[in-house]
Amino acid sequence: MLIGEVARRSGVSARMLRHYEALGLVRPTGRTGSGYREYSGEDIRRIFHVESLRSLGLSLREVGRALDDPGFEPSALVDDLARRTRERIAAEEELLVRLRRIGAAEPGDWEDVLQVVALLQGLGSESAGKRQRAALSSVGEVPVEALVEAALRETDTNVAGALRWALAQAGEGASALLAEGLDAPVAEVRARAVRSIAEMPGAEATALLRQALAHSDVVVRRYAALALGARGVADAVPTLVDMIVEEANDVDAADALSALASDPALADRIATGLVGHLAHDSLGPSGRRRLAQALADIPGITSSRALAELSRDEDRAVALTATYVLALRDTR
Template identity: 55%
Template sequence: MLIGEVARRSGVSARMLRHYDSLGLVRPSGRTVGGYREYTTGDIRRIFHVEGLRSLGLSLRQIARTLDDPAFTPSALVGDLVVQAEARLRQQRELLGRLRTVDAAGPADWQHVARIVELLHGLGSPSAERRQQAVLADHAPAELLADAVLTEADPYVAGALRWALARAGGAGAAGLAPGLASDDAGVRRRAVLALGELHDDDATALLTAALDDPDPAVRGPAALALGARGATSAVPALLTLVADGPNDVEAAELLGALAGNPSWGARIIAALVARLADPDAGAAVRSRLTQALAEMPGTIALDALRLLAQDTDRPVALLASALTKAAESRLSQ
């Protein structure tokens, strides 16, 4: 079979077939009387073997070794190809992410594209100082900032990113939403902290969902952010924060603000008293719960404090007595 027909049947160009011949990779077994290359069935089979190996990413030199060395085993080479393919996929995913970021920003011209790319390089710098400078130097798209928030471990850079995201507006909450589904509790916590600085309905809804997170380091910030917005859905989590610390003071203040709602005041007092009565509550927990009663508005916690002043736990009784006297003194003024 002559080279032209081989090219048509195999899909390999005549030029490439000549290149294979010059390399000794696929040499036609014969020549016609006129000196033209003539390929046998075995030669064509070898061409298909070469093309199949090329499709796996092997170089022509590797293919020659594979086909001509009887002692060659493919396992090591295939393992290297897997590693190389994974590296290319990572690079392609990174490129796709950059392209999507640029597209989401809706650039008006190539100068705008160049600024976004420069910002991407800055945020990808191994230097925390350089990343922080990149955040503060230019107005960045919310989508890009949200992605950076979820991966930023440095607290100072993370704070700058949250600040910039809150100023950027746009789809910040939507950009943070995937972080709440992460298997990494650290990523979920970063998402919640950033959502806490976004004051829109989408952010509030995502924070409410985060109250069910299995990790207290994620639930806690979500509860504090929601409590600051007056969301009573945070009450159970805030009660837990008071009992467990370390954000007990802030949580107690928020419970006090929420207790200003007539339909919630009595419920919050009852929940605090119930936790105080828990036989498993230690001295430190009961002290924090007692202190939280003092944050309740008006006199709604006074009866509970008077009762605690007679508590068998002396430190709790002394604290409750002092808080009762302070409250009664305010009433008499």
């Protein structure tokens, strides 16, 4: 079969067939009387083998090795091809995400496109300073999805604060996207998600924080309780009380309870929650001292009675703390 017919039947151009011949991949075994290349059935099978291997992503050099080396083992090469394919797919997916984000920013001209690209690159920079500058410049310039992704992966404290600020300015939609981070398998990501939601204004963020009070991750519950306490949400009281008992951000928890206790309807509930732990035998002197300190700013008879009892505590430090707190309350 002559080269033109082979090209028509195989779908491989005559030019490529000549290239294969130059590389030694497929050499026609015969010549016509006029000197034209003539391919045998075996030659044509070889062409199809070459094309099949090329379809897997092998280079022509790798195809030659696979077909001509009797000791060639395909498993390692196939594994390498799979790895390269995964990397290529990841790169293409990253590009697709970037293109979608640029499109979502609705650029008006190429200058706008370049601005969005620069900010997206800044958010992904290895330099914390560049990431922070990009975060502070990104409000209204990049899609909120990009800010959320950056906030959930950020490890630098200053950059994380800038990203949370940017998200708080971003308006509706950011809270729901951040909420997906609450179910992340990595604890640090869950913590970043709830801290970001805590700085989001509005009822949507408050509702998500309420739900987070029942989260399986204790860190998420505690961040949510502190944020809700600052928003005046009574649902946070039990978790805040537990934080004082467990010495987990107890000072912040006490401040949140003090703010909530400004509502007379909540003051007695908070005092009852704190005093209820005093009856537990497992509560040591340090725990009783923390409770005495927390009761200082909780008005009402329940707090006063508990402090009077603590002023006679067998532990001197607890007794002195309670006595001091009672004296302060008497001067107010």
